[in-house]
Amino acid sequence: MSTDRTLIRGARPLGGDAADVLLRGGVIAEVRAGLDAEGATVVDADGLVLLPGLVDLHTHLREPGREDAETVETGTRAAALGGFTAVHAMANTDPVADTAGVVEQVWRLGQSAGHCDVRPVGAVTIGLAGQQLAELGAMADSAAAVRVFSDDGRCVSDAVLMRRALEYVKAFDGVVAQHAQEPRLTEGAQMNEGELSGRLGLRGWPAVAEEAIIARDCLLTAHVGSRLHVCHVSTAGSVEIIRWAKSKGWNVTAEVTPHHLLLTDDLAATYDPLYKVNPPLRTHADVEAVRAGLADGTIDVVATDHAPHPHEDKDCEWAAAAFGMLGLETALSVVQHTMVDAGLLTWADVADRMSRTPARIGRVSEHGRPIAAGEPANLVLYDPSASRVVEPGESASLSRNNPYTGLELPGRVVHTFLRGTPTVHEGKPA
Amino acid sequence: MKRHLLSAADLSRDDAELVLRTAEELRSLADRPIKKLPALRGRTVVNLFFEDSTRTRISFEAAAKRLSADVINFAAKGSSLSKGESLKDTALTLEAMGADAIVVRHAASGAPHRLATAGWTGSSVINAGDGTHEHPTQALLDAFTMWRHLGALDGRRVAIVGDVLHSRVARSNALLLRTLGAEVTLVAPPTLLPVGVDGWNVETSYDVDSVLPKADVVMMLRVQGERMNASYFPTVREYSRRYGLDARRMAQLQDHTIVMHPGPMVRGMEITADVADSSRSVIVEQVTNGVAVRMAVLYLLLGGSEPAGTTERDAA
Amino acid sequence: MPTQPAPPDATAPPDRRIPAPQGRTVLDPRDISRALTRISHEILERNKGATDLVLLGIPTGGVPLARRVAERISAVEGVEVPVGSLDVTMYRDDLRMRPARALLPTDIPPDGIDDKVVVLVDDVLYSGRTIRAALDAMNDVGRPRTVRLAVLVDRGHRDLPIRADFVGKNLPTSLAETVVVRLQEIDGADGVTIAADTISGGTTAGTDTVTDHPGEGR
Ligand SMILES: [Zn+2]
Numbered sequence: 001m002s003t004d005r006t007l008i009r010g011a012r013p014l015g016g017d018a019a020d021v022l023l024r025g026g027v028i029a030e031v032r033a034g035l036d037a038e039g040a041t042v043v044d045a046d047g048l049v050l051l052p053g054l055v056d057l058h059t060h061l062r063e064p065g066r067e068d069a070e071t072v073e074t075g076t077r078a079a080a081l082g083g084f085t086a087v088h089a090m091a092n093t094d095p096v097a098d099t100a101g102v103v104e105q106v107w108r109l110g111q112s113a114g115h116c117d118v119r120p121v122g123a124v125t126i127g128l129a130g131q132q133l134a135e136l137g138a139m140a141d142s143a144a145a146v147r148v149f150s151d152d153g154r155c156v157s158d159a160v161l162m163r164r165a166l167e168y169v170k171a172f173d174g175v176v177a178q179h180a181q182e183p184r185l186t187e188g189a190q191m192n193e194g195e196l197s198g199r200l201g202l203r204g205w206p207a208v209a210e211e212a213i214i215a216r217d218c219l220l221t222a223h224v225g226s227r228l229h230v231c232h233v234s235t236a237g238s239v240e241i242i243r244w245a246k247s248k249g250w251n252v253t254a255e256v257t258p259h260h261l262l263l264t265d266d267l268a269a270t271y272d273p274l275y276k277v278n279p280p281l282r283t284h285a286d287v288e289a290v291r292a293g294l295a296d297g298t299i300d301v302v303a304t305d306h307a308p309h310p311h312e313d314k315d316c317e318w319a320a321a322a323f324g325m326l327g328l329e330t331a332l333s334v335v336q337h338t339m340v341d342a343g344l345l346t347w348a349d350v351a352d353r354m355s356r357t358p359a360r361i362g363r364v365s366e367h368g369r370p371i372a373a374g375e376p377a378n379l380v381l382y383d384p385s386a387s388r389v390v391e392p393g394e395s396a397s398l399s400r401n402n403p404y405t406g407l408e409l410p411g412r413v414v415h416t417f418l419r420g421t422p423t424v425h426e427g428k429p430a
Numbered sequence: 431m432k433r434h435l436l437s438a439a440d441l442s443r444d445d446a447e448l449v450l451r452t453a454e455e456l457r458s459l460a461d462r463p464i465k466k467l468p469a470l471r472g473r474t475v476v477n478l479f480f481e482d483s484t485r486t487r488i489s490f491e492a493a494a495k496r497l498s499a500d501v502i503n504f505a506a507k508g509s510s511l512s513k514g515e516s517l518k519d520t521a522l523t524l525e526a527m528g529a530d531a532i533v534v535r536h537a538a539s540g541a542p543h544r545l546a547t548a549g550w551t552g553s554s555v556i557n558a559g560d561g562t563h564e565h566p567t568q569a570l571l572d573a574f575t576m577w578r579h580l581g582a583l584d585g586r587r588v589a590i591v592g593d594v595l596h597s598r599v600a601r602s603n604a605l606l607l608r609t610l611g612a613e614v615t616l617v618a619p620p621t622l623l624p625v626g627v628d629g630w631n632v633e634t635s636y637d638v639d640s641v642l643p644k645a646d647v648v649m650m651l652r653v654q655g656e657r658m659n660a661s662y663f664p665t666v667r668e669y670s671r672r673y674g675l676d677a678r679r680m681a682q683l684q685d686h687t688i689v690m691h692p693g694p695m696v697r698g699m700e701i702t703a704d705v706a707d708s709s710r711s712v713i714v715e716q717v718t719n720g721v722a723v724r725m726a727v728l729y730l731l732l733g734g735s736e737p738a739g740t741t742e743r744d745a746a
Numbered sequence: 747m748p749t750q751p752a753p754p755d756a757t758a759p760p761d762r763r764i765p766a767p768q769g770r771t772v773l774d775p776r777d778i779s780r781a782l783t784r785i786s787h788e789i790l791e792r793n794k795g796a797t798d799l800v801l802l803g804i805p806t807g808g809v810p811l812a813r814r815v816a817e818r819i820s821a822v823e824g825v826e827v828p829v830g831s832l833d834v835t836m837y838r839d840d841l842r843m844r845p846a847r848a849l850l851p852t853d854i855p856p857d858g859i860d861d862k863v864v865v866l867v868d869d870v871l872y873s874g875r876t877i878r879a880a881l882d883a884m885n886d887v888g889r890p891r892t893v894r895l896a897v898l899v900d901r902g903h904r905d906l907p908i909r910a911d912f913v914g915k916n917l918p919t920s921l922a923e924t925v926v927v928r929l930q931e932i933d934g935a936d937g938v939t940i941a942a943d944t945i946s947g948g949t950t951a952g953t954d955t956v957t958d959h960p961g962e963g964r
Contacts, residue, residue: 193625194626195625195627195629195630196626197624197625198626198627198630199601199624199626199629200540200563201539201560201561201562201563201598201601202539202540202561202563203562204625270543270547271539271540271547272544272547272548315518315548316544317536317540317541318538318539318540318544319538319539319540319541319561320517451848451849452849455833455851455852458852462854462886462887463887463888464887466886467836467886468882468886469841729836729846729849730846731846733836733841733846733847734841734843734844734845734846734847735842735843735844735845736844737845737846738845738846738847738848739845
């Protein structure tokens with residue numbers, strides 16, 4: 001597409017009434033019905049929902065270090081195919097993203113790939129070791145302008161260290177994204193602790209191990225007046241604690257993953273490590289609770305926790321397998337299925353939970369903006385009437401650990417635009 | 431019967447009784463001059479042991495050999511959890527060798543399940559103990575031993591005492607004994623009962639003395655002293671005082687009540703030497719019965735074109 | 747050691763009962779009784795008495811027949827004749843052609859069969875494959891001096907060079923027919939019937955190489 005101008009014809013912004021949207025020079029030039037093409041490239045979007053480009057707060061791109069599982073190039077291509085225009089690359093790479101050098105490298109790799117913006121997450125502690133703060137300020141001041149800090153994969157379990165991190169990031173408006181997992185309560189843990197874990201002989205990962213850390217961190221955040229983001233909330237108890245913290249007016253935000261919105265722990269009975277993830281899949285009651293929490297705003301955002309793993313790390317016995325599942329390319333479909341089709345969220349709400357609020361939490365200024373003249377043209381066109389049976393081989397990811405394999409999911413990302421340039425066209429990488 | 435024996439839950443009541451009846455026929459073989467039957471001639475049984483268990487391996491080996499199967503012992507110790515892919519690689523190797531059945535012992539719960547369902551091999555898979563999950567042939571030999579002593583198990587009371595949390599024997603026994611109509615009571619300190627045990631359709635108790643007088647069978651589970659270090663109980667002494675089976679507790683038992691132990695025993699911990707060696711103890715007999723039961727399982731799974739009791743529909 | 751009550755009886759699986767006979771009756775209860783009496787006398791005559799005799803019935807049908815023959819011999823000779831049963835399931839040449847079959851009782855008399863005169867007893871002699879299997883099975887139990895074969899009915903159509911020493915009744919049949927032996931101890935009544943083979947599968951169909959019924963060959 002050589003032209004600088006694109007006319008999106010007949011799309012429904014945020015699922016509302018159809019309108020035409022003209023993109024010019026990387027921004028939205030005009031939004032109204034009956035726009036004239038005037039030589040612009042026309043995208044027929046009749047019946048498609050137009051959303052601001054999605055923003056993921058929690059993506060594992062695996063580069064540097066595990067380029068056999070994913071690279072910035074392949075991971076961001078998968079992100080674009082899922083409707084994302086910005087992703088936060090988690091810090092648990094090898095080397096760990098705990099210095100300005102590493103975060104800038106990841107940021108540049110994202111720039112040169114060009115499929116979506118990559119916002120590196122900085123590690124809270126050096127080497128994720130939970131001993132000593134990483135140079136958070138240097139990462140914040142770097143070209144990558146890091147604002148989200150997390151030891152994700154590990155919990156910052158030391159209360160003093162967590163307190164200091166929360167305090168320290170106030171200097172540059174950062175946020176600490178906590179992977180809430182009390183380590184002693186989850187030694188060797190393999191799946192949700194409950195009747196099933198007892199029966200399967202798999203070490204349990206009790207809900208209390210998540211909830212205890214969340215409660216502590218909410219209190220710490222209130223105490224030091226900082227900003228806490230809770231990663232991948234998975235239990236009903238966690239939702240309740242966060243609801244309580246918010247009712248106090250504390251600056252706490254939370255995310256839920258698509259898989260925790262849909263899948264339950266009984267899948268572990270297959271012993272297929274495809275369903276092994278951290279935190280683990282929980283019960284039906286937990287799924288109901290996180291859906292309700294997302295609907296009423298207790299849980300602010302959906303974040304994928306896209307966690308690619310090479311085949312051999314999943315093609316083995318459960319205990320030996322890696323934790324994690326893919327999520328970028330299926331996230332919007334799962335949210336449609338579990339929330340929109342269930343009447344719990346409107347498309348405007350989806351734009352809030354998957355674009356506006358994650359961008360706000362991550363301080364990503366160019367994303368999550370309204371669909372209005374003058375705003376950056378980061379957009380996704382989505383067909384909610386489509387459906388597909390998930391076929392892992394069709395993924396742009398290097399990995400195939402897709403937990404929805406064989407499931408029929410609704411919807412299809414048709415076009416994605418990053419600053420007016422298509423990154424996905426007719427469902428294929430542009 | 432199903433093609434694989436992964437869990438005691440794979441056995442219907444008919445299946446379980448067929449195994450017991452078959453074992454009863456095969457047990458008489460021990461008294462014959464030639465302790466060998468031709469049923470599995472030309473079949474290959476692989477003992478794939480990722481974890482040391484000489485007793486179980488020898489028992490399966492004797493069972494397979496008495497049925498004239500070719501036996502390959504494959505010890506892959508130490509490679510199990512450090513590098514998970516070895517299970518798959520091993521399975522592919524065994525598949526190439528044409529194994530008809532793989533008897534697998536593994537430290538990871540569910541490893542036999544993976545072996546049977548991941549598409550790595552077409553062999554029948556028999557779980558010889560996986561992690562803290564199950565040990566179905568141990569449950570079968572325990573049930574067989576009870577059945578020989580007590581007859582039908584309907585309404586019989588079985589007390590299983592000890593580290594239920596980490597015991598694959600307890601899990602398989604609870605399932606199989608319920609299938610066979612027995613009443614099961616799991617007795618342990620609360621720390622050693624699994625979360626959600628109330629969903630197992632068994633009774634539980636923290637008080638061994640209230641359970642023993644009513645029991646027809648008392649099965650003592652091994653308790654590893656190291657559990658103390660993880661605070662499951664304060665000291666070995668306190669454990670054996672509260673849950674160990676000693677002569678004083680044995681005196682509470684009914685006359686016909688038998689005492690079992692899946693072995694290996696920690697004498698002085700969960701059971702005292704005088705109890706283990708008493709006339710109530712059927713611990714040695716359990717070993718003999720183990721061979722007969724494993725012969726029965728191997729025969730019923732591999733002896734025909736399909737496992738025993740397979741209807742056309744099941745086979746399809 | 748605690749005493750061992752006998753485990754539940756495995757000799758009569760619940761599905762063993764054969765429904766009321768269809769077809770033509772060829773032996774009624776009195777015919778069967780007379781045939782067994784004659785066989786008993788022939789055995790004694792051939793063996794010159796009951797010395798060293800051991801009767802092994804082939805389950806299921808052969809076992810009660812062996813017991814009845816033993817009773818008759820005892821009545822005549824005034825001595826107990828050891829009776830046992832010999833399961834041939836694992837020795838069948840068609841073992842791998844069908845799902846694994848339940849085993850039937852093997853019960854060898856305490857004095858064994860070494861140097862004895864073993865009379866194998868079965869209800870119907872047909873292809874001869876069951877008897878071949880029985881000879882193999884016996885080989886793993888001991889070494890008799892002599893082995894003889896007694897059958898209630900010989901219906902012909904042998905696949906192997908095997909013949910019976912003592913026959914209750916020679917019954918010429920066509921391959922399309924089925925012989926059904928019912929015995930008091932198992933089926934509640936005695937009788938031998940012959941019928942056109944209209945039932946496919948089931949307990950009465952086909953030859954003894956394809957029936958899956960334990961007391962096949964009927
Ligand atoms: Zn995490």
